Amino acid sequence: MIFYLLIYFIIVVAAAMAIMSKKLLNSAVMLALLSIGISILLFAYNAPWAAVFELSVCAGLITVLFISAVSLVKNDEDALKEKRVKYTVFPLMLVGFAVIASIFVPEYFANLFQFASFNPSNNPPLGDMIWLYRGFDIIGQITLLAASIFVIKHIFTKETKNEH
Amino acid sequence: MNINFPLDWFFIAILFFTGAYCMIVSRNIIKLLIGFEIISKSATIAMITAGQATNNMALAQSVIIVMIMVEAIVIASGLALVVKSYRLNGSIDIKKLMNLKG
Numbered sequence: 001m002i003f004y005l006l007i008y009f010i011i012v013v014a015a016a017m018a019i020m021s022k023k024l025l026n027s028a029v030m031l032a033l034l035s036i037g038i039s040i041l042l043f044a045y046n047a048p049w050a051a052v053f054e055l056s057v058c059a060g061l062i063t064v065l066f067i068s069a070v071s072l073v074k075n076d077e078d079a080l081k082e083k084r085v086k087y088t089v090f091p092l093m094l095v096g097f098a099v100i101a102s103i104f105v106p107e108y109f110a111n112l113f114q115f116a117s118f119n120p121s122n123n124p125p126l127g128d129m130i131w132l133y134r135g136f137d138i139i140g141q142i143t144l145l146a147a148s149i150f151v152i153k154h155i156f157t158k159e160t161k162n163e164h
Numbered sequence: 165m166n167i168n169f170p171l172d173w174f175f176i177a178i179l180f181f182t183g184a185y186c187m188i189v190s191r192n193i194i195k196l197l198i199g200f201e202i203i204s205k206s207a208t209i210a211m212i213t214a215g216q217a218t219n220n221m222a223l224a225q226s227v228i229i230v231m232i233m234v235e236a237i238v239i240a241s242g243l244a245l246v247v248k249s250y251r252l253n254g255s256i257d258i259k260k261l262m263n264l265k266g
Contacts, residue, residue, distance in 0.1 A: 004168055008175045015179055015202050019186040024194050031201055038205055042228075045212050047221055050228040054208070057232050062201065062239050069194065069243040073250045086189040094182065101177045106170035113169045113217060129222040130229070137226065141233045148237040155244045 003044070011037040016094060020087045024073075028066035035059035049126055172213040179206035193246045193256050197239060204235045 011034055018030035035058035042051035124133065131138075179202060186199030208228055215224020246256060253260045 001168070004171070008171075011205075012175065012178055012182070015182045015205075018198055018202065019182060019190075019195065024192075027195070027198050031198055034202070034205060038208060041209065042212055045216055045221075047212055047215070047225050047228070050208075050212065050225040050232075053229050053232045057236050058201075058205075062236055065236075065240055065243055066194070066198075069247055072247045073194070073256055082191055090185060093185065094178065097181045098174075098178055101174055101181075105174045105177050109170040109173040123220055124222055126222045126225055129226045134223075134226050134230075137230045141230060144234060144237050148241050151241045152244045155248045 004041075007037055007041050007044070011041070016091065020090055022084070024070045025067065028063055028070060031066065032059045032063040035063070169213060169217055172209065176206045176210050176213070179203075179209070191258050193249070193258055194243075196258065197242050197246070200242075201235070201239065204231070207231065 014030045014034040014037060018027045018034060021027050021030060035054060039051040039055040039059065042048075042054055183199045183202030183204075183206065186202065187196055190196055190199065208231060211224050211228050211231070212221075215221045249261065250256050
């Protein structure tokens with residue numbers, strides 16, 4: 001129980017720091033820390049495949065994407081000046097929300113937990129689940145990957161002089 | 165049996181609030197994407213706790229893997245749009261995108 005609380009504490013603090021930090025690079029690093037905390041949580045919940053994907057894609061690839069985008073957007077402070085007040089009041093709002101949520105949320109979900117069905121017999125292994133039962137998801141993922149490649153190719157297309 | 169189920173959802177609500185607050189108040193497009201990412205993380209935890217509660221971890225893991233892939237694609241496309249918008253407008257302000265014409 002203390003282990004879970006510690007992991008959740010790291011996750012919430014990393015999320016709060018990610019949105020409160022002044023520099024976008026620090027936000028990206030805190031997002032990576034958040035992903036690492038979530039992958040530890042997934043390992044603790046006996047979901048190693050999801051944890052490995054989370055660690056490699058979210059903590060690795062997405063962090064690299066964020067850092068490269070931040071480095072391409074030079075002088076982010078000059079590019080956009082925002083008021084810091086809305087970020088400095090965030091911890092107060094978070095504590096207020098946590099107090100309200102601690103009253104309503106655990107009670108509601110403790111009731112909801114009674115409706116969860118326990119049927120361990122119909123529970124195939126992960127490989128069968130991905131390749132046999134949810135094979136269309138793989139096709140959807142490949143289609144989405146192709147779509148994103150087309151999007152990025154068309155956004156960063158090289159302009160030729162003949163076009164104008 | 166998962167005894168942490170209500171506690172998990174308490175922290176999921178806090179994470180969701182954090183991401184939603186960031187998406188509401190920020191004008192910086194990269195911060196908006198960071199808020200989206202935090203909300204996706206809360207959805208990931210929600211999925212894994214639901215899988216634990218219904219004792220169907222294989223389905224939960226397969227859905228999470230698809231979700232992580234979609235998340236990465238959305239972030240990659242969004243950041244590409246941010247960089248292009250910065251090159252065109254010289255700013256990463258979401259309000260600068262309001263004056264799109266034609």
